[in-house]
Amino acid sequence: MSMKNRLKVLRAERDWSQAVLGEKLDVSRQTVNAIETGRYDPSLPLAFKLARLFELSIEEIFEDEQAG
Amino acid sequence: MTQKTAHRRYIKVFIPAMVIYMISIFAISWANIQSYLPKYSLYFLTIIPVLSIFAWMWAQWRYVKELDEYMRARQVEAMMYGMMVVVAFASGWGLMELMTDVPRIPIFFAGPGFYLFYGIIFAVMSKRAGEKGACL
Missing domain, CATH: 1.10.287 (Helix Hairpins)
Incomplete structure (x- = not known):
């Protein structure tokens, strides 16, 4: 089961394309797309990279649906 | 990189x-x-x-x-599927070669067979994910 995330919204707020975000994260556009659409959950290092880039905590980007 | x-x-x-x-x-x-x-x-x-x-x-x-991690995971997944097909087919056919008189298939074709299935599976995975992508 994949986690929900706010990546698409955060990216749109900054007017970044998937390719631009991919460049900033040093990953492919396909990877950004896969994370946004919930087909892939990023590793912890990539999640931290995202959090640093958006100046948010990981929990503010990703939602743990199993949390109580 | x-x-x-x-x-x-x-x-x-x-x-x-x-x-x-x-x-x-x-x-x-x-x-x-x-x-x-x-x-x-x-x-x-x-x-x-x-x-x-x-x-x-x-x-x-x-x-x-x-x-990157996602692209690597997809490549490895496609390779594993390709390997599963080739190993399963080679094991089954090899057993038949030992026990029956089915035509002999040279082991040379295991490599091209793997890359054929790996390529097809990667293409199918890419299409299902709505992505363009190339296998190796």
Whole structure:
């Protein structure tokens, strides 16, 4: 089961394309797309990279649906 | 490292390795058919395509390591499916070869068979994910 995330919204707020975000994260556009659409959950290092880039905590980007 | 750089590094090894492989395979096959060289020299000459395959697979391994985590996961998944198909088929057919008189399939075709299925499976995975992408 994949986690929900706010990546698409955060990216749109900054007017970044998937390719631009991919460049900033040093990953492919396909990877950004896969994370946004919930087909892939990023590793912890990539999640931290995202959090640093958006100046948010990981929990503010990703939602743990199993949390109580 | 960007995906493009990783791909360029892979292609720089892949193309020369495949050219050497193709030329050596045709040359060895021709020499064998023509009885142009003594048999023992053919054994030594087969080292050339084997080394080119090693160079190619090393480049492939390096490429997969240099991909980002999602792209690497997809490549590995497609490779695993390709391997499952080839190993399952080879095991089943090999057993039939031992027990029945089914036609013998040269082991040479295991490699191309793996890459054929790996390529098809990767293409299907990419299509299902709505992505463009190339296998190795």
